[in-house]
Amino acid sequence: MRRHLAALLLAATLTATAACGSDDGGEDAASPGQPDKVTVGVIPILDVAPIYLGVEKGFFTDRNIDVSLELAEGGAAIVPAVVSGQYQFGFSNVVSLLLAHSKGLPVKVVSNGNNSTGEDDKDFAALMVKADSPIKTAADLEGKTVAANTLQNIVDTSVRASVRKAGGDPAKVKFTALPFPEQPAALAAGRVDAVFVVEPFQQAVLAEGGRKIASSYVDAAPDLTVAVYFASQQLIGENPDLVARFTEAMQQSLSYADSNPEEARQIIGTYTEIAPEVIEKVTLPKWPPDVNRDSVQTMADLALEDGLLTEEPDVNALLPGTE
Amino acid sequence: MKSRRAVLGVAGLVGFGLILELAPRIGLVPQRYLPPTSRILGTLVEQAADQRFWLAVFDTVRTWLLGLVIAIALGVVVGVVIGTVPVLRAATSSTIEFLRPIPSVALIPLVVVLYGSTITSTLVLVVYAAFWQVLVQVLHGVADIDPVARDTAYSYRLGRWARVRYLVWPTALPYVATGVRLAATVALILTITGELVIGSPGLGQEIATARASGAVAIMYALIVVTGLFGVAANLVTRAAERRALHWHPSMRTEVAA
Numbered sequence: 001m002r003r004h005l006a007a008l009l010l011a012a013t014l015t016a017t018a019a020c021g022s023d024d025g026g027e028d029a030a031s032p033g034q035p036d037k038v039t040v041g042v043i044p045i046l047d048v049a050p051i052y053l054g055v056e057k058g059f060f061t062d063r064n065i066d067v068s069l070e071l072a073e074g075g076a077a078i079v080p081a082v083v084s085g086q087y088q089f090g091f092s093n094v095v096s097l098l099l100a101h102s103k104g105l106p107v108k109v110v111s112n113g114n115n116s117t118g119e120d121d122k123d124f125a126a127l128m129v130k131a132d133s134p135i136k137t138a139a140d141l142e143g144k145t146v147a148a149n150t151l152q153n154i155v156d157t158s159v160r161a162s163v164r165k166a167g168g169d170p171a172k173v174k175f176t177a178l179p180f181p182e183q184p185a186a187l188a189a190g191r192v193d194a195v196f197v198v199e200p201f202q203q204a205v206l207a208e209g210g211r212k213i214a215s216s217y218v219d220a221a222p223d224l225t226v227a228v229y230f231a232s233q234q235l236i237g238e239n240p241d242l243v244a245r246f247t248e249a250m251q252q253s254l255s256y257a258d259s260n261p262e263e264a265r266q267i268i269g270t271y272t273e274i275a276p277e278v279i280e281k282v283t284l285p286k287w288p289p290d291v292n293r294d295s296v297q298t299m300a301d302l303a304l305e306d307g308l309l310t311e312e313p314d315v316n317a318l319l320p321g322t323e
Numbered sequence: 324m325k326s327r328r329a330v331l332g333v334a335g336l337v338g339f340g341l342i343l344e345l346a347p348r349i350g351l352v353p354q355r356y357l358p359p360t361s362r363i364l365g366t367l368v369e370q371a372a373d374q375r376f377w378l379a380v381f382d383t384v385r386t387w388l389l390g391l392v393i394a395i396a397l398g399v400v401v402g403v404v405i406g407t408v409p410v411l412r413a414a415t416s417s418t419i420e421f422l423r424p425i426p427s428v429a430l431i432p433l434v435v436v437l438y439g440s441t442i443t444s445t446l447v448l449v450v451y452a453a454f455w456q457v458l459v460q461v462l463h464g465v466a467d468i469d470p471v472a473r474d475t476a477y478s479y480r481l482g483r484w485a486r487v488r489y490l491v492w493p494t495a496l497p498y499v500a501t502g503v504r505l506a507a508t509v510a511l512i513l514t515i516t517g518e519l520v521i522g523s524p525g526l527g528q529e530i531a532t533a534r535a536s537g538a539v540a541i542m543y544a545l546i547v548v549t550g551l552f553g554v555a556a557n558l559v560t561r562a563a564e565r566r567a568l569h570w571h572p573s574m575r576t577e578v579a580a
Contacts, residue, residue, distance in 0.1 A: 041440070044532045071532060072440045072522040086439025181534045185356050200537045208355075273529075273538035 035066040036242050038088040040229070041078040044071050044272050046124065046199050047114040047227055048091055049264040050287050052271055054253025063245040071271070079107065083232050089246060093227045094296050095154035095303055101318045102309050106233035109319050110243055111250035113227035114285040115292060116217035123215040124283045125198040125226075127162055130187055131209035135194060138214045139168030144193035147178040147186055152308050154226065155196050157299065158216035160306055165219045170306070184208060199282040200274045220302065221295035228291060247320070251289040258287040291319055358540045367544040376529070380548070383525035386442055387514040387552075390449030394506055397450070398457025399499060406465030407491060423459065427452035427513050431520055442524065445517030452513045453506035460502030464495030497571055504560040511556055515549050 042048040051069065054060060060067045070087065072078050078090040079100050091113055092100075100107050117123045127146070129135045135144065141163055148155040160170035178186055183195040184204040196216060197205055217224050229250060236243050257264045264287075265279050274282070296315055303309045344360040346352050358366075370376045405411045427448045434444040468490060476490045518527025526545055533542040 044535050070440060070522070071528060077435050077440055077522060080436050081439040084436055084439065086441070181537060184537075185353070188353070204355075204537050271532075273533040273536040273541050275536075275538060278537070 035061065035064045036239075036245075037066045037068070038242070038246065039068050039070055039086070041070050041072045041081055041087040041090040043078075043091060046268055046272075046282060047285055048271075049268050049284075050114075050253040050257035051091075051229075051250065052267045053257050053260075053264060054249055056267065057253070057256060059249045059252045059256070060246075063249050065242070065245055065249060069271075079105065082230065083107065085232065085234070088235055088242075089229050089231050091227060091229055093154045094225055094299055095157055095308070097228065097230055097318060098296075098300055098303055098313050098315075099153075099308065102311070102313050107230050107318070108233055108236055109228045109291060110231050110236070111229040111247050111320075112225060112254060112288060112291045113229055114287055115226060115295075116215070116224045117283065117286050118218060118223040120215050120218050121212060122283060123218050124202070124285045125196065125215070125217050126202050126212040127159055127194060127196050127214040127216050128187070128202070128205045128210045128212050129194045130190070131211055133193065133211070135213060137166045137168075138162040138216075138219075139166035140213075141194060142168050142172040143174075145174045145176055147183045147192040147195040148175045149178065149180050149183075149196075151175055151177050154299070155216075157302050157306055157308065158220040158224075159196050159214075161220040161302060162214040162216040166214070184210075199284075200278045202283070203278050203281055221292075221298035223286070223288075223292050224295040224299070225292040226285065254287040254289045293319055356539060358543065362540055363543045363547060366540040367547060370541065370544055379524065379526045379529045379545075382442070382523075383514055383518065383527070383549075383552075386445050386449065386517075386523070386525060387511055390446050390514065391453055391503075391507055391510045393446075394450045394453035394510065395457050395503055398454050398502065398506070399461055402458045402461025403465060403487060403491060403495070406462045406495075407487070412462070419455075419458070419462075423455040428516060428520070431517075435521055440522040444521050445514060445523040445525075448517045449510045449513045453510040456506040456509055457499070457502040460498040460505070461495055464498030465491055467498070468494045497568055497573060500560075500564040500568060504557070504564065507556040507560050508553060511549070511552055 055067050081087045082090040083105055156175045163170040180201050183197050184201055186192050187195045188208050261284055268279055300313045300315050340360045347354040347357050347359045405415055434447045438444040476486050515527040518525040519531050522528055530542055530545045
């Protein structure tokens with residue numbers, strides 16, 4: 001009995017002492033006149049340039065929102081942090097959110113994130129092979145190994161769409177999980193036959209003489225919405241006004257970034273470590289203000305077809321209302 | 324004698340740096356993925372001019388020291404209490420042996436759900452990992468009390484507090500010092516790991532950002548900084564150990580040799 005007690009006491013002390021260490025990042029109830037403080041979980045990639053730009057331009061403070069952006073390593077930590085209320089908003093790709101939603105997590109999209117450029121061969125992400133590879137099209141990937149940053153997610157779903165479009169059998173393509181930063185080296189060393197990389201690693205593969213064989217985000221759906229900003233159902237229920245103002249500020253930020261790509265490039269240099277000469281060269285995503293609902297439905301259908309989802313997801317319940 | 328050791332130590336480090344300079348230059352490893360030492364050090368100098376770098380250093384040092392202090396305080400207090408009460412010691416030993424080998428990183432999913440990607444999350448990992456290093460050493464130290472000294476203390480009817488102060492503490496101190504030295508390194512490792520994996524602010528997070536940006540030289544430059552911290556931790560704890568234990572036979576013989 002005593003040992004349980006000791007363990008409990010120990011655990012309690014550890015937690016208590018640790019908890020008093022620092023800021024508990026929770027939402028602060030807005031007192032009148034004070035701006036709403038929100039924390040947004042983002043990833044240090046090109047895609048989130050609009051929110052950085054929007055914060056800098058004051059689009060959020062104009063709407064009485066005090067945004068602090070927190071870089072989370074990889075998107076995996078963002079969904080639980082938003083659901084538990086650590087973050088009020090988060091950035092995530094649509095397939096991750098469809099999966100989270102289908103598992104019953106109370107998440108809902110509040111704003112568009114970023115889209116593919118919609119132009120084949122000129123997207124911010126590409127399916128690539130080595131210069132001397134015999135692989136010419138995505139259909140040649142049958143029996144070959146493709147590196148994807150995470151399995152059973154947006155990347156392999158999109159690559160399978162490319163394979164299908166090129167007339168191949170997507171079930172015969174093998175995927176192996178490898179983070180984006182490791183993919184150029186793995187391709188160069190021949191450890192994988194193809195990679196699906198986003199910027200700035202597309203530039204890294206190009207610099208080694210790599211070749212694009214498909215723009216999978218373009219093949220998956222026209223003007224695909226790749227990622228979105230989302231909140232928990234709880235926050236939307238408790239503070240719909242805050243969420244509405246956040247959505248408005250995001251729309252302004254997205255439009256601004258989309259029409260001022262030079263400013264977007266400039267702000268990317270402030271929150272990433274991408275070399276300035278690479279930032280000049282990278283292909284930026286598109287930042288339309290609204291979610292492309294059809295593309296999300298297409299991704300949901302593909303995810304269902306490929307077995308990521310076991311039942312038809314309710315896309316309308318995940319996406320913001322149509323007004 | 325001492326200066327010769329220092330010279331050899333520096334020579335070893337320079338040799339290591341030279342190998343890492345030459346390996347990419349002669350094409351043993353691609354420069355793109357392992358830049359030569361000179362480039363890494365050049366990048367480090369550039370980083371040192373950046374305010375963001377110093378903020379990250381500050382965050383890391385703060386998490387590290389805070390975690391270390393909490394772990395040492397808890398480890399010493401809990402260790403002395405458990406160690407001096409035989410019943411407690413017997414009752415907790417199996418629980419400690421169960422909890423101690425659990426790798427701190429295995430708690431990452433738990434702390435992320437509880438605290439998100441905040442410094443608190445990393446701090447929990449740091450304290451958890453460093454605490455056992457101190458606790459186990461203290462327990463050994465308390466168990467090492469000389470029976471004659473203990474009996475003498477009882478004969479003189481020293482009170483509980485006096486026994487802790489004049490008998491238990493001096494006996495355990497060398498062990499505590501070892502525990503602190505081990506804990507300092509473990510705490511540093513967990514601080515960087517937490518920042519790297521959880522994304523709480525600090526050098527680890529900057530390493531992750533550099534990696535996600537394909538900025539290889541910056542990534543290695545930051546890793547060099549964490550190595551320097553490790554060296555500094557070892558030097559400081561060893562110096563503190565010598566100072567606190569100048570009276571102890573182990574330190575006296577070291578000086579004599």
